[in-house]
Structures are given as structure tokens and as C-alpha cells.
Amino acid sequence: MxxxxxxxxxxxxxxxxxxxxxxxxxxxxxxxxxxxxxxxxxxxxxxxxxxxxxxxxxxxxxxxxxxxxxxxxxxxxxxxxxxxxxxxxxxxxxxxxxxxxxxxxxxxxxxxxxxxxxxxxxxxxxxxxxxxxxxxxxxxxxxxxxxxxxxxxxxxxxxxxxxxxxxxxxxxxxxxxxxxxxxxxxxxxxxxxxxxxxxxxxxxxxxxxxxxxxxxxxxxxxxxxxxxxxxxxxxxxxxxxxLQHSGKRLAKNDARLTRDPVAVECSVDSLDALAAKLARAGFENVEAKSAGDILTLKYENRLDRMEEEAWAWVLVWAAINAPADIAELRLVARREGNFILNTECSIGDLLAFANGELSRNEFARRVRIFDYQPPDYEFDYESALHQRAAGSTDIHISPANKLDLGRPYAPVKQRSGIAIKHETSLGRHFTLRGHEEIPLTNNLDRRDPPVPFVRGASIDLYATGGEALYFLGSGGYFDDHRWGVKGELRKYFADSRFDLGVIGARVRDKKFGDYLNELLGSGSIRIPRYDLTLSAYGGRFLLGDDGWRAETRRYFGRSEVDFYIYDTEFTRTEGGVRFVLPLAGYNQKDYSPVRISLAPFFSYEYRSRGYGGGDFLAWTSSVESFRKRLFPWYLREHLELIEAVAKGMPR
The missing domain is CATH 2.40.160.40 (monomeric porin ompg)
Incomplete structure (x- = not known):
């Protein structure tokens, strides 16, 4: 009342x-x-x-x-x-x-x-x-x-x-x-x-x-x-x-897909021709190998906005273009030279599903999608490695904003401008990353007048072991006057529906004049039906505060929305939101070793308290972000992507 x-x-x-x-x-x-x-x-x-x-x-x-x-x-x-x-x-x-x-x-x-x-x-x-x-x-x-x-x-x-x-x-x-x-x-x-x-x-x-x-x-x-x-x-x-929501079944393709093999039978020359053709479509680190009637095709995507869409496209493309004596496909998706994911199916089943002649449930029962494992057989023929990723560079431009509403009884502050991110492959496992910002308006910090500044610069090492074991190591500048190193070790289980990991960091903070140490244990559970991930973190956060953090992450097609809450020695129970939205205008058609484009996504994070407790370094540089939805559980849940790309063939 x-x-x-x-x-x-x-x-x-x-x-x-x-x-x-x-x-x-x-x-x-x-x-x-x-x-x-x-x-x-x-x-x-x-x-x-x-x-x-x-x-x-x-x-x-x-x-x-x-x-x-x-x-x-x-x-x-x-x-x-x-x-x-x-x-x-x-x-x-x-x-x-x-x-x-x-x-x-x-x-x-x-x-x-x-x-x-x-x-x-x-x-x-x-x-x-x-x-x-x-x-x-x-x-x-x-x-x-x-x-x-x-x-x-x-x-x-x-x-x-x-x-x-x-x-x-x-x-x-x-x-x-x-x-x-x-x-x-x-x-x-x-x-x-x-x-x-x-x-x-x-x-x-x-x-x-x-x-x-x-x-x-x-x-x-x-x-x-x-x-x-x-x-x-x-x-x-x-x-x-x-928000674009994957999961609905699309209409059947009116134009029936049929095979158009690059050769009658496998040989070194025919596999080289196949790998070269896929490389011309914009993929990197492409290899083709065969053993009997099984074709193994390895690729790395740096062109398509979404890894899962690239996966579906390469799968259908391989079924159409494979030599005529091939009956089975084995697709291996790579990231930074690391083998991430295996997909195995018969060409007949794949084309029948793409043409609407095989039900989704039946195809899901026959296709095999799992975390990478090496084959238990020898290859008869192997192509050369086509379009090496080493030296390739992407420069992405996007809007930038940082908003401070998190301090009680403090005026609203914000910084808005343009972000420039660049990423260069240094060879297998290693990547050079940089992040600069050009403020156009700024009352958030003491940069007056607004001048360009570096948000981050690092060399990242990504390595995978057997049985879905991943390691990420980063060294360099992590924003806010912090230099140092970060490491993450993570193990996935049951088609990557579960994981356990540990995150550690040691950085020199110029403002504090001292070293900051971070050590967190974490685990996640995924609910494929909703494209939902539930994660929990516990241990010592970056500023030395012990506490916990719980997070939900949900994919909505090409978008992502995350919510989290945390409580540490330096905070009360606080929360935040993070979202990732696709940007119109991203160029995923024209391949070049050096590409300048609008960024594929705009990402934003807001915390109820601001920063000063419950912090850890650079969530964008993590094993989870490195995999980019190349999870067996996720691809199994979205086999409709195969139907979608089949409607647009040939590329």
C-alpha cells in the first residue's frame, strides 16, 4: 500500500x-x-x-x-x-x-x-x-x-x-x-x-x-x-x-543431393585434389587420407562464424565430393592445429538424411560423434597438408563499451568506442592475440582526453591430450596494468557433457605494486535438451579473496546468454550477466591469409558490484571458448544443421 x-x-x-x-x-x-x-x-x-x-x-x-x-x-x-x-x-x-x-x-x-x-x-x-x-x-x-x-x-x-x-x-x-x-x-x-x-x-x-x-x-x-x-x-x-533458436526441424530439401566424386578411386593424386578443393573453399590445415573404403578428412575453420555450421558444411561437402570407391566418412575437426572431434558415418546415411529420406532419430542412432581418438588402422593413401594456418591473421572491429553502475552512491560512468582485436596463428598450438580500444566518449577512467590504449596482448598455447584432456597457457598483458601468466587444465567426460578443471594465474599488478595469484577448481554439467551449461568455481580469486561462483550458460542459436552469482571474502553475494550476439556484416565468404572484417560477435559483461572481488583473468581465453561448441553432445542435439547446409549446396 x-x-x-x-x-x-x-x-x-x-x-x-x-x-x-x-x-x-x-x-x-x-x-x-x-x-x-x-x-x-x-x-x-x-x-x-x-x-x-x-x-x-x-x-x-x-x-x-x-x-x-x-x-x-x-x-x-x-x-x-x-x-x-x-x-x-x-x-x-x-x-x-x-x-x-x-x-x-x-x-x-x-x-x-x-x-x-x-x-x-x-x-x-x-x-x-x-x-x-x-x-x-x-x-x-x-x-x-x-x-x-x-x-x-x-x-x-x-x-x-x-x-x-x-x-x-x-x-x-x-x-x-x-x-x-x-x-x-x-x-x-x-x-x-x-x-x-x-x-x-x-x-x-x-x-x-x-x-x-x-x-x-x-x-x-x-x-x-x-x-x-x-x-x-x-x-x-x-x-x-x-533469438535465433536451433533445434527446430527444417523443411525437406527440394533439390536432391547426389554424389559428384572428384575421382573414381582413391590415390595420392585424388586425395590431393580433394584436399586442395576444400582448401579453396576457405578451410585451413586440410588433409585427406584413406584406408579401404574409409575417407578421413581433417580441416580447420577460420572463415565461418560458427564452428558447428562449418562442421555440417564440410560433412555434407565430403559426402558429395569423396572418391567413388569411398563408402564411409571420418571427419576430424581441428582448432589451432589440435584434433578436437571425430564424426563417423556412411555416405549413404548422410545423403539420405540430408535429402529427407532418413529420419533424424534414425540418423542420430547411426552417426557417431565423439571426442577425438586416433584411428586403430593404417592409411593406404595420404594427401599433403593444404593451406597451412601458420601466419594467417584476422583483424576484427566491433563496438566497445564499459559501464559502471556497480558502486553505491556513485555517478554513472561509462566508456564507449571501437574495439580492434587481432589474432595470428604462429604455428601448431601457438596463437598471438591483441586487443586495442579507441574510446570516443569516456568518463570512466583518467584517460582525458580519450586516447587509444591496449586492453590485452598475449601468446596462447593450446594443447590436447588423449581422452578429451585440454591445456591452455597464456602469457602477456591482461588489461588493467597486469602482466603475467595463466594456465587451465580441463578434462571432459561422457561426450563432453561433464568436465572438471583447474585454473591458475600469477600476474604482476602495477597499481598494487605486487603479485596477484589465482587458483580455482571448477566443474560443469550440460543439459543438451536446452543447450544449457551449469558451472561452479571455488578457491582463491585473483585479488586473493577466497569464495565461490556459480554460472549458467545457454546457447540460443548463434547467440549466448550467461548469468552468474558469486560470493567471496571481499564481496557480498553479487551477480552479473554476459551475452554474446552475432554482428551483421561479418565477412565469412572471402578467404585470405590476412582478413579485416567486422567482428563475428559483440560480447558484453555487466557485474552488479563492478570489479574488486570475485575476479579472474580473461574468460574469453579459456578451454570452453577455445572449443567453440565442438562438443559431441551439442552437435548431436543439432543435426538439423546438416539439413540447413544441404539446402544451400553447392557453396
């Missing part, structure tokens, strides 16, 4: 009492209408409200964003509890992170409430994470039922609340009723009527006041909210879209 300070006049109290009485009548009428439609059933489509969670105007509904659906936007409304009547500006982003689980992050400003205790801080600000879990969903259930929490974690907790909500849809009418505490004190409810696909009429009682509005959704992706909240005009705008 609205909080009232001491000395509230009697007239205000009387008015509040009348409002409560009227609210009870309105809620009873709403409950009656709700009960009258409880037996009907139809689909529900979720839209964000003024505060970013799926709802009407201020209240949440029992709906959630669809799995893999993301939204971002802005909403202006009035604060109803902490500073009643004061305007709040909500900047938000949300995602359907798992089926029936919605996660929303919100940054709120209170422009009319000044924080005078800290010079330069300005108006009050608040960050919050909001979760909603749906237990029942229409149309498979008679109604939708969900529970949620506002402002989970953090220290200020200005927006904290727990609630439960029930939503029922009957034709164009959608009714919601719920109960909450703290910020949502008591019962709330509302109705949404959608006479047109692009427009909805809205009414709600948010436990404090009655609100009316309209939602306009042109094209289904953009949402505009216009409302009267307690007789004051308010508005919101948001955009929602589905």
Missing part, C-alpha cells in the same frame, strides 16, 4: 479510506468476471509492462516471455511505495531464459528525488533483477499460474516484492488476478481486451490505484503503451524479438 509519513492530514487519510473501499468493489467485480470465464481456454501472448516484466501496466500477469524471446525498452510511471507520486524512469531488458522462466533486469531513475549525501551522485537510482516462474500455462492448462520476485539480491532493495498471479484468456479478453507483498501490498488485478491484433485496451488495479491504457503493437515486435495512471499520463515503449 502507499506509505504515509508522519503528519499526514486527516483529509488525505479519509481519501485513502475511500480509495480502499472503491478498490475492494473494483476487485470483487474483477474477480466475478474472472470466475465467469475460468472454463474457457485460448493462447496467451506475453508483452512487457512499464517496468519490463510481462504484465499490463504496472502489475505482472501469469504470462512469461517465450523460451528464447528477448525484450528491451523504457517505461515511465509513478513510484507507489518508497516515494509516492514521484516519477520513475525504467530502462529494462528481459529474456525467456528457459521454458516458463523469465529474467528481467531493470535500471530505475527517480529524477525528482535527489541524493544530497554524496556530491555528484544526482537523483536516486536503483538496479534490480526480477524473476518469474510459470507453473501452469495456457492452452495446455485451464489458466496460467506464476510466481515472481522483484529486486532479487542487491543491497538497496527499493523495489523488493514477492507475488503470485493467475491469468485466464477467453477469446480477446484476458483477465489477471494476484496477490503480493511489500511493493505490491495486497490484491491486484486487471483486464486486457484485444479487439485487433495490433491493439489492446487495458485496465488494472495495482493495489494502490486504478490505471487505464492502450497497447499498440505494430508488426508484433514493437510495443507502445499509453496510459492514465491515477489520472497522470504515462507511457512506455519496448521491442521484443526471438
Amino acid at each position: 502507499l506509505q504515509r509519513g508522519g503528519g499526514v492530514v486527516a483529509a488525505l487519510a479519509a481519501w485513502d479510506g475511500k480509495l480502499r473501499s472503491a478498490s475492494r468493489v473494483a476487485f470483487l467485480a474483477l474477480a466475478t468476471a474472472f470466475a465467469a470465464t475460468i472454463l474457457a481456454s485460448t493462447a496467451v501472448q506475453a508483452k512487457p509492462n512499464l517496468e519490463g516484466v510481462t504484465g499490463i501496466l504496472n502489475i505482472p500477469t501469469a504470462e512469461v516471455l517465450k523460451d528464447g524471446e528477448a525484450c528491451f525498452g523504457f517505461g515511465r510511471n509513478e513510484n507507489r511505495t518508497r516515494w509516492p507520486g514521484q516519477t520513475q524512469r525504467n530502462y529494462f531488458a528481459g529474456i525467456g531464459y528457459l521454458p516458463h522462466l523469465e529474467v528481467c533486469a531493470r535500471y530505475t531513475e527517480f529524477p525528482g528525488v535527489a541524493q544530497t549525501r554524496v556530491p555528484g551522485y544526482g537523483a536516486y537510482k536503483d538496479r534490480s533483477a526480477n524473476l518469474k516462474l510459470q507453473f501452469l500455462a495456457e492452452p495446455s492448462a485451464p489458466f496460467s499460474l506464476a510466481a515472481g520476485v522483484f529486486d532479487v539480491g542487491g543491497q538497496a532493495r527499493l523495489q523488493r516484492a514477492l507475488y503470485g498471479a493467475l491469468t485466464k484468456t477467453a477469446g480477446p479478453v484476458k483477465l489477471t488476478a494476484g496477490y503480493g507483498n511489500r511493493r505490491i501490498e495486497g490484491f491486484f488485478g486487471g483486464v486486457e481486451i484485444t479487439p485487433l491484433k495490433e491493439a489492446s485496451l487495458l485496465y488494472e488495479y495495482d493495489s494502490c490505484q486504478h490505471n487505464f491504457g492502450v497497447r499498440v503493437s505494430p508488426g508484433g515486435h514493437f510495443n507502445l503503451l499509453l496510459a492514465s495512471a491515477d489520472r497522470d499520463f504515462t507511457f512506455g515503449i519496448s521491442c521484443s524479438y526471438g
Whole structure:
């Protein structure tokens, strides 16, 4: 309910009492209408409200964003509890992170409430994470039922609340009723009527006041909210879209693929011709070998944005172009000269699956995808190594930003500009990496005026042993005035669905004038059905603080979204988010030993506390990032990639 300070006049109290009485009548009428439609059933489509969670105007509904659906936007409304009547500006982003689980992050400003205790801080600000879990969903259930929490974690907790909500849809009418505490004190409810696909009429009682509005959704992706909240005009705008989600089966290929062998039979010359042809398509470290009717083809991808898409393309390409006397394929994927993954199948099965003549389940039963193991037979013929990777260089350009909202009562600081990353293969196992940044605006640090600077420079060693054992060693500059070395040893099990590892580092920190040491043990479990990885870390973090960290990583097609929480001696329980999105304009068509291009991805990380506890070096330089989804479990889950590339053959 609205909080009232001491000395509230009697007239205000009387008015509040009348409002409560009227609210009870309105809620009873709403409950009656709700009960009258409880037996009907139809689909529900979720839209964000003024505060970013799926709802009407201020209240949440029992709906959630669809799995893999993301939204971002802005909403202006009035604060109803902490500073009643004061305007709040909500900047938000949300995602359907798992089926029936919605996660929303919100940054709120209170422009009319000044924080005078800290010079330069300005108006009050608040960050919050909001979760909603749906237990029942229409149309498979008679109604939708969900529970949620506002402002989970953090220290200020200005927006904290727990609630439960029930939503029922009957034709164009959608009714919601719920109960909450703290910020949502008591019962709330509302109705949404959608006479047109692009427009909805809205009414709600948010436990404090009655609100009316309209939602306009042109094209289904953009949402505009216009409302009267307690007789004051308010508005919101948001955009929602589905992240590319692998996993759906594509339509059958109309053009049937057939074999087009480079030669009638295997020989050194025919295998050389095959390897040279694949190298001309843009692949490196290409070798072709044969033993009887088995063709082994080894390759390394530096052209395609996604390793799994390159894998599928080479597999289908090999089935088409293999010499005519070959019946079985053995594909070996490489990374930095290391053998990562084996794929074995018959050419007949592969082409039948690509042509829609063999079911996915049956092909999955016949194909063998596993962490690399050497063959137990001798080769009859071998090609030369074509298009060596040594010396090849990629220079990638992308936007750059670092945002500091993590310090209590500190002004917002940020640095924005252009990032330039380059990577050069020095030969098998070794890679030279560099990362520079050119700030265009900067009030984050003491670089004034903004000048280009080096974010990182290192030589990395990647090595693999038998039975999915990986080692990564890095030496050089790790940003923030730190020089030193880092190492990671990781062992994968059961088609890489599980792993155990240890991470260590020792760096000289110029700011501290001392050495920093890091030693962490970690393990991960993967749930292939959801492309989900759950990881845990424990031990000593970079600044010498002992503690733990838990992380979730989920792939949505070409995108990735990670959430994590951590707690160390230097922090309370804090959290963060990291996302990786594909950038339009990346060039994966034209191969050259030296390529300059827009970066394939834009990656970003935000932590609730900022840095100064729970830190470790360069997550981008890790065994997990090195493998780039070349995991048996992941490729088995996404055999539809083979169907997709088959539709585009020839390349």
C-alpha cells in the first residue's frame, strides 16, 4: 500500500479510506468476471509492462516471455511505495531464459528525488533483477499460474516484492488476478481486451490505484503503451524479438543431393585434389587420407562464424565430393592445429538424411560423434597438408563499451568506442592475440582526453591430450596494468557433457605494486535438451579473496546468454550477466591469409558490484571458448544443421 509519513492530514487519510473501499468493489467485480470465464481456454501472448516484466501496466500477469524471446525498452510511471507520486524512469531488458522462466533486469531513475549525501551522485537510482516462474500455462492448462520476485539480491532493495498471479484468456479478453507483498501490498488485478491484433485496451488495479491504457503493437515486435495512471499520463515503449533458436526441424530439401566424386578411386593424386578443393573453399590445415573404403578428412575453420555450421558444411561437402570407391566418412575437426572431434558415418546415411529420406532419430542412432581418438588402422593413401594456418591473421572491429553502475552512491560512468582485436596463428598450438580500444566518449577512467590504449596482448598455447584432456597457457598483458601468466587444465567426460578443471594465474599488478595469484577448481554439467551449461568455481580469486561462483550458460542459436552469482571474502553475494550476439556484416565468404572484417560477435559483461572481488583473468581465453561448441553432445542435439547446409549446396 502507499506509505504515509508522519503528519499526514486527516483529509488525505479519509481519501485513502475511500480509495480502499472503491478498490475492494473494483476487485470483487474483477474477480466475478474472472470466475465467469475460468472454463474457457485460448493462447496467451506475453508483452512487457512499464517496468519490463510481462504484465499490463504496472502489475505482472501469469504470462512469461517465450523460451528464447528477448525484450528491451523504457517505461515511465509513478513510484507507489518508497516515494509516492514521484516519477520513475525504467530502462529494462528481459529474456525467456528457459521454458516458463523469465529474467528481467531493470535500471530505475527517480529524477525528482535527489541524493544530497554524496556530491555528484544526482537523483536516486536503483538496479534490480526480477524473476518469474510459470507453473501452469495456457492452452495446455485451464489458466496460467506464476510466481515472481522483484529486486532479487542487491543491497538497496527499493523495489523488493514477492507475488503470485493467475491469468485466464477467453477469446480477446484476458483477465489477471494476484496477490503480493511489500511493493505490491495486497490484491491486484486487471483486464486486457484485444479487439485487433495490433491493439489492446487495458485496465488494472495495482493495489494502490486504478490505471487505464492502450497497447499498440505494430508488426508484433514493437510495443507502445499509453496510459492514465491515477489520472497522470504515462507511457512506455519496448521491442521484443526471438533469438535465433536451433533445434527446430527444417523443411525437406527440394533439390536432391547426389554424389559428384572428384575421382573414381582413391590415390595420392585424388586425395590431393580433394584436399586442395576444400582448401579453396576457405578451410585451413586440410588433409585427406584413406584406408579401404574409409575417407578421413581433417580441416580447420577460420572463415565461418560458427564452428558447428562449418562442421555440417564440410560433412555434407565430403559426402558429395569423396572418391567413388569411398563408402564411409571420418571427419576430424581441428582448432589451432589440435584434433578436437571425430564424426563417423556412411555416405549413404548422410545423403539420405540430408535429402529427407532418413529420419533424424534414425540418423542420430547411426552417426557417431565423439571426442577425438586416433584411428586403430593404417592409411593406404595420404594427401599433403593444404593451406597451412601458420601466419594467417584476422583483424576484427566491433563496438566497445564499459559501464559502471556497480558502486553505491556513485555517478554513472561509462566508456564507449571501437574495439580492434587481432589474432595470428604462429604455428601448431601457438596463437598471438591483441586487443586495442579507441574510446570516443569516456568518463570512466583518467584517460582525458580519450586516447587509444591496449586492453590485452598475449601468446596462447593450446594443447590436447588423449581422452578429451585440454591445456591452455597464456602469457602477456591482461588489461588493467597486469602482466603475467595463466594456465587451465580441463578434462571432459561422457561426450563432453561433464568436465572438471583447474585454473591458475600469477600476474604482476602495477597499481598494487605486487603479485596477484589465482587458483580455482571448477566443474560443469550440460543439459543438451536446452543447450544449457551449469558451472561452479571455488578457491582463491585473483585479488586473493577466497569464495565461490556459480554460472549458467545457454546457447540460443548463434547467440549466448550467461548469468552468474558469486560470493567471496571481499564481496557480498553479487551477480552479473554476459551475452554474446552475432554482428551483421561479418565477412565469412572471402578467404585470405590476412582478413579485416567486422567482428563475428559483440560480447558484453555487466557485474552488479563492478570489479574488486570475485575476479579472474580473461574468460574469453579459456578451454570452453577455445572449443567453440565442438562438443559431441551439442552437435548431436543439432543435426538439423546438416539439413540447413544441404539446402544451400553447392557453396
